[in-house]
Amino acid sequence: xxxxxxxxxxxxxxxxxxxxxxxxxxxxxxxxxxxxxxxxxxxxxxxxxxxxxxxxxxxxxxxxxxxxxxxxxxxxxxxxxxxxxxxxxxxxxxxxxxxxxxxxxxxxxxxxxxxxxxxxxxxxxxxxxxxxxxxxxxxxxxxxxxxxxxxxxxxxxxxxxxxxxxxxxxxxxxxxxxxxxxxxxxxxxxxxxxxxxxxxxxxxxxxxxxxxxxxxxxxxxxxxxxxxxxxxxxxxxxxxxxxxxxxxxxxxx
Amino acid sequence: xxxxxxxxxxxxxxxxxxxxxxxxxxxxxxxxxxxxxxxxxxxxxxxxxxxxxxxxxxxxxxxxxxxxxxxxxxxxxxxxxxxxxxxxxxxxxxxxxxxxxxxxxxxxxxxxxxxxxxxxxxxxxxxxxxxxxxxxxxxxxxxxxxxxxxxxxxxxxxxxxxxxxxxxxxxxxxxxxxxxxxxxxxxxxxxxxxxxxxxxxxxxxxxxxxxxxxxxxxxxxxxxxxxxxxxxxxxxxxxxxxxxxxxxxxxxxxxxxxxxxxxxxxxxxxxxxxxxx
Numbered sequence: 001x002x003x004x005x006x007x008x009x010x011x012x013x014x015x016x017x018x019x020x021x022x023x024x025x026x027x028x029x030x031x032x033x034x035x036x037x038x039x040x041x042x043x044x045x046x047x048x049x050x051x052x053x054x055x056x057x058x059x060x061x062x063x064x065x066x067x068x069x070x071x072x073x074x075x076x077x078x079x080x081x082x083x084x085x086x087x088x089x090x091x092x093x094x095x096x097x098x099x100x101x102x103x104x105x106x107x108x109x110x111x112x113x114x115x116x117x118x119x120x121x122x123x124x125x126x127x128x129x130x131x132x133x134x135x136x137x138x139x140x141x142x143x144x145x146x147x148x149x150x151x152x153x154x155x156x157x158x159x160x161x162x163x164x165x166x167x168x169x170x171x172x173x174x175x176x177x178x179x180x181x182x183x184x185x186x187x188x189x190x191x192x193x194x195x196x197x198x199x200x201x202x203x204x205x206x207x208x209x210x211x212x213x214x215x216x217x218x219x220x221x222x223x224x225x226x227x228x229x230x231x232x233x234x235x236x237x238x239x240x241x242x243x244x245x246x247x248x249x250x251x252x253x
Numbered sequence: 254x255x256x257x258x259x260x261x262x263x264x265x266x267x268x269x270x271x272x273x274x275x276x277x278x279x280x281x282x283x284x285x286x287x288x289x290x291x292x293x294x295x296x297x298x299x300x301x302x303x304x305x306x307x308x309x310x311x312x313x314x315x316x317x318x319x320x321x322x323x324x325x326x327x328x329x330x331x332x333x334x335x336x337x338x339x340x341x342x343x344x345x346x347x348x349x350x351x352x353x354x355x356x357x358x359x360x361x362x363x364x365x366x367x368x369x370x371x372x373x374x375x376x377x378x379x380x381x382x383x384x385x386x387x388x389x390x391x392x393x394x395x396x397x398x399x400x401x402x403x404x405x406x407x408x409x410x411x412x413x414x415x416x417x418x419x420x421x422x423x424x425x426x427x428x429x430x431x432x433x434x435x436x437x438x439x440x441x442x443x444x445x446x447x448x449x450x451x452x453x454x455x456x457x458x459x460x461x462x463x464x465x466x467x468x469x470x471x472x473x474x475x476x477x478x479x480x481x482x483x484x485x486x487x488x489x490x491x492x493x494x495x496x497x498x499x500x501x502x503x504x505x506x507x508x509x510x511x512x513x514x515x516x517x518x519x520x521x522x523x524x525x526x527x528x529x530x
Contacts, residue, residue, distance in 0.1 A: 046321055048319055048500060048502060049504065059511075060510070060511065060512045060513065060517060061520070062517035062520065062521045063517075065387065065389075065404065065510065065512055066510035066512065067510070068504070068506050068507070068508075068510070114387075115338050116338075131339075200475070202473075202475060202476070203475070224504065225504060227321060227503070230321075230476055230498035231321075231322070231341065231497065231498060233341050235341070237333070237338070237339035237341070238332075238333065238339060239338055239339065240333070244333055244334060244335040245335055247334070247335065248334070
């Protein structure tokens, strides 16, 4: 039989989408669309990992689960001076991690903080609101980065669509954030390219390329799934870090 | 709206747009009616058919699962605390029907929770708390028993299928678990608990008369609806329920690791002792 006819016949067979085998769905998943025809990434998402603690393989510590690394090859290509600096950060991590001071955790760390975030899409932007410290990120998809050098805690983000993937290019970071509690760090030359691709009704493949010629010898990658929160009543709540820090200090006094 | 219907239909089905409908408008409308809006019953049938199943035809719950909630911190609605996200309650109606003495005890527990919670001593957290600890667990399923291997404390739990509870009254931190299938739902009856575990860090507690009925219902390839009925006539005025989704861990390399609680408590104590005051 002519293979084109088979393809048409199969594609027209009235089998509801929910009846497709899971394997087939993950191989050739096509996301629902927004009114302007883009893959719909909207909803409340969260990671299910311990990358905010350590993006590399790590054993457990008190109240922190062990975790397999999210870095491709598990190796971060530090320049020699930077490898030494990372070790020093690690030794002092419980006080030196900027997140301990309630600073914004930067990108991509804010994605893998253990707090949910909500994605909204408009025709010319993708907006992400994060439960953690009420952070908001506006990712314009219709214009280039601003010229000049304003430093941003969360970088300056611009998006574009490559097929069904949202690609977010972020630059103009400061050098005040870490990638994790383990002391992995970057300079103000950080350049982050994030890729968001729907892989099913409830999952996004999240991939990040990190480039920083002042700190690393080459670009490197991390990746992890994002999970759509399934609780029927789920919504973004708040995490007001400074107030909670003060409460905790008050209790310890 | 036809154009939009065609578009969404084609995209939903992963079908390139070049396969236009030869017979035009009418054929397209009929096809949309047949495929894009199946009745609720059709959808339910399709969903059931889509569930992965074991050789004996039961929904296949095997794999690595985890909650995405803060229930282990507090089962009820709660604001954030340092390092702990805020959370919406998992208790039906958000109300736990304590007897008056028990409500007073719960409030005392809450006040002393940072030291009094048995979990801070690395005791097994009991059921159902071990399900909603923020650690993954691995379900292994056979026709005669379902084993759940929890990363937290290396705990293992055997749910024996279609057999009676042990006679007598051996008390267990994790209870004595017996399972059965009710349609596509795994129902686990658990009793013979100790009174040494709490239901969360907020001091919600029970007595040794605790009786649980857990229900695990696969609602899609990657989600289980987990519902628990809690009964304890010594502590509560009536049975009450909690529910939450369990998420299949999708990381390609995912496996259960380990959490050796006692060792970490010792490490932490040593670290604090080393800090000059």
